[in-house]
Amino acid sequence: MSTIVYTAASPAKLLLVDDHPMLRRGMSDLLSLEGDVKVVGEASDGKQALDFLQNNAVDLVILDHNMPVLTGIETLKEIKARHIKVKTLLFTVSDSGNDVQEALKLGVDGYLLKDMEPDLIIDDIRKILRGELVISPNLASILAQTLRTPSASDIAGNLTIRELEVIQMIAKGLSNKMIANKLDIAESTVKVHVKHILNKTGLRTRVDAAVWTVNNLSK
Structure with a gap:
């Protein structure tokens, strides 16, 4: 998905759901x-x-999780099933690792807790609109506890310097295309690196790789 370009003259359109x-x-x-x-x-x-999304173009949907009729997770599933092209942020009080993991598997662009400072919320919304993945900092360790991952030394020792660069960028929420642009390589080459990273480390998904990196290589 291409990065959204937004300016004060053409602001990003948001839908609030709570x-x-x-x-x-x-x-x-x-x-x-x-x-x-x-x-x-x-x-x-x-x-x-x-x-609303059926009849209106929106750049970002900000979703609560615990809602009547359809929860935030259920709404994410429907957005994906209907192929609605919109970025999504789960803005909730739930710090459940299972909720975070399920939301990420559904392709959510952000998972933030409602006790965040207002300025940080605004900053993270802008990051999402620029194509980055954002998660409340204190959720990384909670999510890590729900994942079975190899040790830090085993993973780092198996990766090449280029693969370490790629996994760091995955942790920052960059897409394959964005990684390719930063490293000045073909997007297909990035896909090969990602495949090798997952095969070498035993991690199952990009989400697993991102969480592991945040907890072990980003300190």
Whole structure:
């Protein structure tokens, strides 16, 4: 998916989905102070959100998890099943490693907890719009506990210098295309590196690789 380009003259369009009106109002007020994003719709549950997305173009959907009718995870599944091209952020109080892992497997672009500072929320929303994957820092260790991964020394020792560069970029949420541009190599070559990384380390997915790297190579 191509990186979204947004400016104050052409702000990114956001949809807020939460069953608490006060939280939607607070988020809407917070985002209204920023010139490069604009709330174009609100919904109190996943079904309303899907109905809105059926008829309106949106750049980012900000989803609560614990909602009536459809939860945030269930809404993510429907967005994927319907092939709706939109970035998604799960903004929730749930710090369950299983919830985080399931959301990431569904292709969520961000998973943030509601106790974050407002300025950090805005910064992370911008990162998502630029094509980065964002996760609340204190969730990385929780998610790591749900994954069975090899030891740090075993993984690092099996990887080449180039593969270590690639896995670091995966951890930052960069796509294969973005990694290729940064390393000045073909995207197909990046795919080969990713395949070798997973085969060598025994990690199953890019998500596993990203979580392992955050906890072992990014300190």
